[in-house]
Amino acid sequence: MSFSAGTVARRLGVAVTTLRTWHQRYGMGPSLHEPGHHRRYTEQDIQRLEEMQRLIVEGVAPSEAARWARRRGDHARLFEATAGADTSAAVRGLNRAALRLDAPAVRQRVAEAVRELGVVAAWDSVLRPVLAGIGERHAATGGLVEVEHLVSGCVSGVLGAVPRPSAGRPVRILLACADDEQHSLPIEALAAALAADGVPARSLGARVPPSALRAAIRRTGPSAVLVWSHLRVTAAPEQLEAVLAERNRPVVLAAAGPGWHRPSVPSGVVFPDSITEALMLLTSALT
Ligand code: B12
The missing domain is CATH 1.10.1240 (Methyltransferase, Methionine Synthase (B12-binding Domains); Chain A, domain 1)
Structure with missing residues (x-):
């Protein structure tokens, strides 16, 4: 199945000219090419565009959203390959x-x-x-x-024990649990996954008071910060507001974990739902 630009534009609710811009500027164009015909969009192309659009709505810059949407496709294929394994x-x-x-x-x-x-x-x-x-x-x-x-x-x-990238490289990702939050395993998994991809990260672990988070941000100037909260009681939105108010605020601030009440979280914060999404979001801030 393949689709014309007009059909895709209608499905996404955007103008055809917007689609063209996304193609020309961000390389998010149709991948099906038959000689003598206009290029056509595949279902996979549309999924990537939908993902990009979702991220833009969340406040991610279009260029980053495009990069992330493309890489998400690669990860999804990789995941399908391993998901076949019986675990x-x-x-x-x-x-x-x-x-x-x-x-x-x-x-x-x-x-x-x-x-x-x-x-x-x-x-x-x-x-x-x-x-x-x-x-x-x-x-x-x-x-x-x-x-x-x-x-x-x-x-x-x-x-x-997953080997970390060699010392001396700049560390531009900061991971922390919210104030009083003891559930640190998800950020430990994230740090290990980043390390396995060759990306160093600094982790402050469990129960990080807002003042300590801000001090760490001031001293290390990270490009991306992720704060994990598993519990409602540890998910005070003020800790995120304080990060956003920093003069040297990170490019990406992610609130992860089921504790966060999304409507109470200030805008400009993104919500990764899985370790894969967190990986892509954090690394998208590095380029
Ligand atoms: C291990 C554990 C602990 C360990 C944590 C050790 C550590 N270093 O992390 C210890 C023993 C310290 C602990 C303490 C407590 N715990 Co506890 N704990 C757990 C347990 C079993 C796993 C936590 C975990 O790692 N979850 C991650 C995965 C396994 O969770 P998931 O649901 O599959 O994940 C979802 C998302 O979070 C997301 N996701 C998963 N991984 C990742 C990674 C990234 C990067 C991203 C972006 C998303 C993502 O995808 C999933 C789908 O939505 C959970 C059970 C559970 N279901 O989580 C209870 C659980 C979270 N704990 C619970 C409780 C009540 C507590 C205590 C209050 C107990 C007590 N009375 O003292 C304290 C909390 C203290 C505090 N202030 O934080 C409850 C929370 C209930 C609630 N929602 O309020 C749970 C749900 C158990 C239960 N069913 O009762 N706990």
Whole structure:
């Protein structure tokens, strides 16, 4: 199936001239070319454009939105390739080791998943399901706190052991948990995934008071900052407002995690929903 510029413009609700601009300026044009005919858009081209449009609405600059939308397509293809792998055995194995409180086996299983799938796929298809399962059972029974603690420690250890890019390179990404927020594993996974892509990041870990976040921003001048909040109570929007008010504010400020109440968050902040989206958003600020 392929589509004309007119059809695509109608579907997106933009003018055909806007589509042309996106093509000429940002390389977001139709990819299907038959000799003697106008180029036509494929379904994939349209998805990229929709993604770009969504980001522009969120306040991302068009050039960055285009770059991100293109890379998202590449990541999606990569993800489909790894998603074919059956990870249910890895999830079951890790769960069993966790319930036995067998730390060496837990560490080994986590390390195996990271080695075989890479950080992002290991997080999304093995570690996250196991953690979420533990969380659900804890919510239902009040138990398993010991399992949660043991697994968290092992996952932290393995993610922290993913080799970091060599020292001496400028570090332009800053990751932090919100004030009083103890759920740091998602930003640990993110730091490890960035490292695996060769991108250094500075992580302040759990429970970062707003004054400390601002001090770190002043001293290191990051291009991109991500603040994680898992809980509603730790998601005070003032901590983001303070970052935006900095003279040297970052190009990208991301609020990640289910704690944030989006309508209360100041505009100019973006909301990545997944580790893949966070990776692309943060690295888009570096170019
Ligand atoms: C591990 C864990 C802990 C560890 C954290 C260790 C650490 N270093 O991170 C410890 C033991 C410290 C802990 C403490 C507490 N915890 Co806790 N914890 C968890 C657990 C099991 C996993 C957390 C995690 O890493 N989640 C990440 C993944 C696994 O979550 P997910 O839902 O799949 O993720 C979604 C998004 O967040 C997003 N996403 C996932 N990863 C990433 C990465 C990036 C970069 C991005 C952008 C998006 C993204 O995609 C998913 C789809 O939306 C969760 C269960 C859960 N479902 O999250 C409970 C959970 C978050 N904890 C909970 C609670 C209540 C607490 C405590 C208050 C308990 C207590 N009474 O002390 C304290 C909180 C203290 C505080 N002030 O922060 C509740 C929160 C309920 C709520 N919404 O209010 C949960 C949901 C468990 C439950 N069902 O009851 N916890």
